[in-house]
Amino acid sequence: MAKEEPPSVSRDLQELQRKLCLLLESFQNNSKVVAFMKSPVGRYLDKHPFLALTVLMFVSMSAIPVGFFLLIVVLTSLGALMGAILLEGLVISVCGLSLLCILCGLGFVSLAMSGIAMMSYVVVSCLMSYWFSPRPLTQQTANTDCQLAMKSTDFEGLYQE
Template identity: 40%
Template sequence: MQQSRSETQQQLWGSWTTMSNQVYSNPKVTQLMNSRVGQYLSGHPVLALSILFFCAMAAVPVGLFLGFAVVTAIMSAVGFVFFEGFLLFVSAIALLCVLSGLAVFSVMVSSIFTVFYITASSLVNYYYYHRPQLAKGEDDQQKNQDETPTDKMK
């Protein structure tokens, strides 16, 4: 049992060494490790591990926040379009109501003016129609008064 455990540990160590060599052979990792930050983190492995865990654990909340921000932006854009459409619909209905009210008002006013016109023209026609007859009737009365009773009998 002791031998199998040590063999397993050696295999794991060998695979770990191979994997770390592949990572360190990457040009970007090599550039980072040659910088001052990389050299400092190489000298302080606990700090490097803490930063690695922080970055790994912060990825989920940051990803959720960015997803929420993108969804909120999309929903606000779509909502803005629907809200603008709703406002246009309400304003179109309001305009329709105002124009309908104006049409009804103009029909009523024109009807009232038409009634006034017909009444005024009827009164004027009635007045001028009877006026000459009244004048003619007054002339007849004047003639009748000028005539003597004997003239009337003839």
């Protein structure tokens, strides 16, 4: 029986990296993305990636509460057309304060999630570069022998004193 070799992890990672590079290149060549990146806001966010990630998470997480708020505004506006002006003002005020509280909370959550995402990215990239960096076997054994020799000379110096 012939041995079956498992698929090479490095070849799979290179293929994945190639596909991701093509996807990023297609996004970067989009005319709307190019126009946004030339604007002052795009240049500022390009220089501050942590802020860009925080804004992206905040906007994506605040879409549902803002949608509910707008739905309540439309429904209460319909109620105002029927003569419930005091009820509309009360409901919009309460909902506006509720939305303010929710958006402040989402701002802090998105800031924390951005920090966690950035730290995770740094840790994972460091671990990936450490695990998949090419290290010849001869250097590892020579380095270990050198460290052992240095430790033994340190102990000999201690015993002589």
